[in-house]
Amino acid sequence: MISKKSYSLTAVPMGHSNAYLLTAGGSAVLVDTGCPGKINKLESALRENGLDFPDLGLVILTHTHYDHAGCLAEIKERSGAKVLVHEAEAGCLEKGYTPFPKGTMWFSRIISGLANSLFAFRAKYVPVKPDIVINKEYDLGYYLPGTKARVIPTPGHTEGSVSVVLGNEEVVVGDTLFNDFPKTVFPPFANDEKQLFRSWEKLAETSCATFYPGHGGALSIEKLADSYRKLSKRV
Numbered sequence: 001m002i003s004k005k006s007y008s009l010t011a012v013p014m015g016h017s018n019a020y021l022l023t024a025g026g027s028a029v030l031v032d033t034g035c036p037g038k039i040n041k042l043e044s045a046l047r048e049n050g051l052d053f054p055d056l057g058l059v060i061l062t063h064t065h066y067d068h069a070g071c072l073a074e075i076k077e078r079s080g081a082k083v084l085v086h087e088a089e090a091g092c093l094e095k096g097y098t099p100f101p102k103g104t105m106w107f108s109r110i111i112s113g114l115a116n117s118l119f120a121f122r123a124k125y126v127p128v129k130p131d132i133v134i135n136k137e138y139d140l141g142y143y144l145p146g147t148k149a150r151v152i153p154t155p156g157h158t159e160g161s162v163s164v165v166l167g168n169e170e171v172v173v174g175d176t177l178f179n180d181f182p183k184t185v186f187p188p189f190a191n192d193e194k195q196l197f198r199s200w201e202k203l204a205e206t207s208c209a210t211f212y213p214g215h216g217g218a219l220s221i222e223k224l225a226d227s228y229r230k231l232s233k234r235v
């Protein structure tokens with residue numbers, strides 16, 4: 001757990017993806033909801049922070065892949081929290097299915113092909129009707145009082161991908177950055193690589209130093225800058 005002046009951020013591993021619990025001024029916000037069936041991990045994290053489900057005021061989805069929307073329906077039911085999603089993926093969320101993005105590397109092209117055919121059933125999750133549908137920056141002052149927190153669109157991995165910027169300190173980025181590999185933060189899957197690099201530029205412009213991805217641990221602006229230098233010429 002990392003504590004900062006105006007808020008606290010707790011990473012909650014929920015299967016092979018991370019959710020993040022943000023608290024400020026007695027309010028709690030969850031970013032992403034992990035893989036299906038992992039709600040007990042969140043329950044423990046809430047308890048460790050002296051919280052329970054009804055304390056959650058808002059759930060933000062960085063995007064709607066099953067490994068980020070997996071426990072959403074159950075969390076919404078137990079907490080009554082509002083659900084925020086980008087308009088490009090609101091329809092997917094209401095259907096409970098979001099196709100896998102294109103592979104960006106040889107092995108992930110194979111995985112992507114299989115995921116959208118033979119294993120499409122595994123990408124399904126319980127559908128949810130969102131409460132807040134955005135198509136531009138969204139201020140989180142109401143849900144995280146006393147912080148300069150906001151949601152910004154960061155498309156590329158998927159069209160409706162968003163990130164949560166916490167002042168000029170930290171950003172929760174979903175799958176816009178991957179930290180599963182030692183030398184790169186490039187996601188193995190992305191629908192639009194060009195858009196993805198524009199989103200990386202947006203992340204760098206926040207002046208934040210630390211980024212919290214959907215897969216793997218926190219990473220520094222230096223690692224992002226290094227991957228950008230090496231890879232942005234590929235598009």
Ligand SMILES: [Zn+2]
Pocket residue numbers: 063065157175
């Ligand atoms: Zn994803």
Ligand SMILES: [Zn+2]
Pocket residue numbers: 017065067068175214215
């Ligand atoms: Zn993911």
